[in-house]
Amino acid sequence: MMAKSLARSALFVGKCIAHELKGAAKVEVRLLELDENLHMYFPSFQHYFADDPKEECKTGDIVLIRELPEKKTVLITHSVEKMLYKLGDVTDPITGKNVIMSKYRDQIKERNEQFGPGEGDAGGFNYEEAPPRGWQEGKKDFSHRVGYKAWHVFEPGHPLHDDPAAS
Template sequence: MGKVIRLSNIGLKRIPCVQVRCRRNEFNVYLKKYFARPFDYWALDADSKTNLGDVVLIHRIDRTQRPTTVVMHQVERIVFKYGNIIDPITKKRVIQDEFSDEIELKQRLVREDALLFEERRAIQKERLTARMSAVKKSR
């Protein structure tokens, strides 16, 4: 699994390919610890559905299916589209740090509160005019 960093076409047949950056753990024998290191792989993109920044799943292909010696993988599927952020656990869309339905709920509550404020203000204005007219009559 990795992120698409470059789109390209190869050969005279213009076969669509993508360059995918995968993070793999590399063991340091002296420190006896794994460190994440990026590796770049070229992969065939038969459907041409990937865009820059997409997270894709790639798998190795046979030597007979390789168009060149450099392209050794094929895009199996798109895991996450770039810009369409969906929480994998709740399956809800995320905008910055909040879920989209929570944002819509807040907006709806603010609109309702604004309407209630206007209604309360109208009621207060009616009471005030009633009191003012009562005071004028008593004079």
């Protein structure tokens, strides 16, 4: 009984992956399973649908999810508690500063002010003036939409041409 109640209140950290459900985020959680024969842990992945009414989660974001006391729908069993990291915005968890590769953004900015941006370096990009991620949503960026899946296209006249389950 104790383990079951503990698992219900557990929080999971996972990565948002592409999904087709509106108002929810599909989250992939990495778990470690013990192999009794080898006495080693191996990664396994569990997928959960988490309630995201504001639709803040995008593919690649790292989020914190919690199991709902009651299922919202058959698929939605968790809720998004917090957005930890957005894709592309890497933050050092200790200092809270933004990072590019192995350097802090303010260090790169300071170096660029002193010496100018280097060739082929991330120093030439201005992060303060860059638009936020997803600003072209619905215009040119279609990463928020579901990919088209056509396994086979039948020619007109074929008995399965107009069958939506066949394409």
